[in-house]
Amino acid sequence: MTDHGNGRGDSIAIVGAGAAGAGAAYALRNAAIDVTVFEKSRGVCGRAATRRKNGCRYDHGANYFKDQDARVTELVTETLDTDGLAEAEGPIWTFDADGTVSEGRDTDDHKWTYRAGITQLAKRLFDRTEATIEKSTRVGAVERVDGGWTIADTDGTDLGRYDALLLTPPAPQTADLLAATEWDDDLRGDLETAVRDVSFRPTITAVLHYPFELDRPYYALVNTDKDHAIGWCSREECKPGHVPDGESLLIVQLGADWSADRIDDPPTEVIPDAADLTADLLDDDRLADPDWTDYQGWRYAQPGDAVAAEPLDRAAEHGVFFAGDWVAGEGRVHLALRNGLDTGDRIGKRLLS
Incomplete structure (x- = not known):
């Protein structure tokens, strides 16, 4: 010993x-x-994990970190190397159980990551x-x-x-x-x-890539009433250095109930269903057919x-x-x-x- x-x-x-x-x-x-x-x-x-695939970097667990703590803010912006520190660009909008999207939840908080991904922290x-x-x-x-x-x-x-x-x-x-x-x-x-x-609440993350750029006025959508199958959908192309120009990469995190029901299902079955849900939420049939995907099942994603x-x-x-x-x-x-x-x-x- x-x-x-x-x-x-x-x-x-x-x-x-x-x-x-x-x-x-x-x-x-x-x-x-x-x-x-x-x-x-x-x-x-x-x-707070980052992966690389086909020229893209993507934060598939925690999407960013906030500046709501003075000690953390000083550490990140003044003490640690700030080269490559980046921010997700655009507001966060909301949607309800019916999939109705609304403006809102845009705050002055920074949504930080790094050009090389959140694991840099x-x-x-x-x-x-x-x-x-x-x-x-x-x-x-x-x-x-x-x-x-x-x-x-x-x-x-x-x-x-x-x-x-x-x-x-x-x-x-x-x-x-x-x-x-x-x-x-x-x-x-x-x-x-x-x-x-x-x-702890589980979360399934579906990563959906498309060879075209989505035109949306927001960085992400979050479900506020917790009654939709999707809990979070964000556009990784809104983070500098993460997605090549002319492409889109969606980080779709399924809600706790949906994730709990499907956490043991094979990704080959989960991903197509997640893509269909995403196409319906964003009202774009093209999104049901991503050209490549990735998957992560977080059994212990969020403490209650x-x-x-x-x-x-x-x-x-x-x-x-x-x-x-x-x-x-x-x-x-x-x-x-x-x-x-x-x-x-x-x-x-x-x-x-």
């Missing part, structure tokens, strides 16, 4: 390289703490740190040992010992990990119950509420911490990032006190 501490409480394992994990690692960048991040996928930024945060990032590594078990934490992957391979632990996966996955954790039974049980009580704080506060006394949008209570990238920054600050103060 590799011991990453030196007896002074200066090592931490962060599970998850999403916005919260990146924010925590960034907050610890100047502390005398060895940071190792374990990420199950091959990339960073979690549900986490990449730029990690670039400012000396954190070790272990990708394609799924943590399957943790154990309290001698005042620290040992970690193993899902194959049982030892991943080392750390003085503190930060868990950032979606609440259901975090609860499963807690269920497999060996330590104080009463607190572990209270934590698992509190975390498992956080509800926040976790109870009291068990999390008790857990900190044992060197285990939690961060993410489900801790903040709303599925927004800027909130997950701010929660990660604040949690990183707390961890630094606790370990170095």
